[in-house]
Amino acid sequence: MSVKIEIYTKVYCAYCQRAKELLRIKGMDFVEYDITDDQHRAVEMQQRSQKQTIPGIFINDASIGGCSELFDLDERGDLDPLLGLAAC
Numbered sequence: 001m002s003v004k005i006e007i008y009t010k011v012y013c014a015y016c017q018r019a020k021e022l023l024r025i026k027g028m029d030f031v032e033y034d035i036t037d038d039q040h041r042a043v044e045m046q047q048r049s050q051k052q053t054i055p056g057i058f059i060n061d062a063s064i065g066g067c068s069e070l071f072d073l074d075e076r077g078d079l080d081p082l083l084g085l086a087a088c
Helices: 014-025 039-049 067-076 079-083
Strands: 005-009 031-034 056-059 062-065
Touching: 005 014, 005 039, 014 067, 031 039, 039 056, 039 062, 056 067, 062 067, 067 079
Parallel strands: 005 031
Antiparallel strands: 005 056, 056 062
């Protein structure tokens, strides 16, 4: 099963960097949208997630929230199944 991951980020956002690093550690590919100077993409993210905070993370088109929510999912053991990763 192919997992689609999208992350809306801004330059110099430490939370964006942390979220991307966790996804990289897990070996996941993702599409990154830098919304630093892209108002169209920023509005798109807000409409999709109903939030203005970044990063905006989507897995299979579902908003999972931001960095904190991503790490919470991982700590609870719920992230790997979402990503289609086998349990260790």
